[in-house]
Amino acid sequence: MVATLPASQDASVVYHLRAGEQQVPLNARIGTPISLEWSGAIACTHCGRATRKSFAQGYCYPCFKRLAQCDTCIMKPETCHFFQGTCREPEWGEKHCFQPHIVYLANSSGLKVGITRKTQMPTRWLDQGAIQALPILEVNTRQQSGLVEMLFKEQVSDRTNWRAMLKGEVEALDLVSERDRLLALLEGGLNQLRELHGSDAIRPLDEKPRSFQYPVEVFPRKVVSHNFDKQARVDGVLQGIKGQYLILDTGVINLRKFTGYEVTLT
Numbered sequence: 731m732v733a734t735l736p737a738s739q740d741a742s743v744v745y746h747l748r749a750g751e752q753q754v755p756l757n758a759r760i761g762t763p764i765s766l767e768w769s770g771a772i773a774c775t776h777c778g779r780a781t782r783k784s785f786a787q788g789y790c791y792p793c794f795k796r797l798a799q800c801d802t803c804i805m806k807p808e809t810c811h812f813f814q815g816t817c818r819e820p821e822w823g824e825k826h827c828f829q830p831h832i833v834y835l836a837n838s839s840g841l842k843v844g845i846t847r848k849t850q851m852p853t854r855w856l857d858q859g860a861i862q863a864l865p866i867l868e869v870n871t872r873q874q875s876g877l878v879e880m881l882f883k884e885q886v887s888d889r890t891n892w893r894a895m896l897k898g899e900v901e902a903l904d905l906v907s908e909r910d911r912l913l914a915l916l917e918g919g920l921n922q923l924r925e926l927h928g929s930d931a932i933r934p935l936d937e938k939p940r941s942f943q944y945p946v947e948v949f950p951r952k953v954v955s956h957n958f959d960k961q962a963r964v965d966g967v968l969q970g971i972k973g974q975y976l977i978l979d980t981g982v983i984n985l986r987k988f989t990g991y992e993v994t995l996t
């Protein structure tokens with residue numbers, strides 16, 4: 731599922747379903763019955779090979795074991811091992827990890843910290859169902875972003891409570907004052923990182939907070955999940971879309987989890 735920003739600021743995030751070369755618009759389907767049916771086939775999103783099971787949300791087992799993008803250092807960037815000469819794909823690493831990264835604050839189910847490649851904004855926030863986001867620091871590499879995030883995690887979560895996010899029970903926050911509070915609190919640790927990585931390695935940003943609205947007509951009161959692995963067919967009235975979730979009157983489904991699954995939408 732592809733999420734993009736609306737043309738005007740007070741409109742909702744625009745969702746499409748990727749179907750080969752085509753993109754099927756989803757927002758217009760809200761309020762109507764839909765059904766999704768998985769054929770039983772899964773194609774690796776990297777190499778296209780058929781796989782019986784999906785690893786790391788869309789890869790076949792050989793790709794999962796071989797690709798740098800499936801290595802544990804992607805989830806824990808502070809454990810980057812490029813300099814030990816053990817990066818699975820050094821060229822991929824140079825292209826993706828040795829690029830400017832952003833440390834941000836977001837409000838998905840409350841205050842959280844996160845990191846992303848500069849080019850992945852705002853996609854990352856929309857994928858998390860964040861209603862607000864504020865980039866606060868820019869660093870030179872993915873590893874540095876991980877080190878900064880570790881520091882912030884002493885004070886603030888890096889997780890989204892997806893049930894709370896889906897229920898829409900999220901109060902707006904003053905992200906600018908949260909930023910100022912956290913930067914003051916963590917100044918010592920940030921300066922230590924600057925001593926190790928260069929005085930201009932971690933640069934404060936002075937950006938405006940952004941806010942996002944999602945096309946949801948009815949928020950679920952109780953969150954029940956559909957799962958293609960247990961039931962290949964999912965039916966219900968589409969009541970909204972938030973993050974990577976379709977919200978149906980019969981339950982929610984995380985489409986990211988089923989990347990690579992061959993699904994028919996009717």
Ligand SMILES: [Zn+2]
Pocket residue numbers: 774775776777778779789790791792793794
């Ligand atoms: Zn593969």
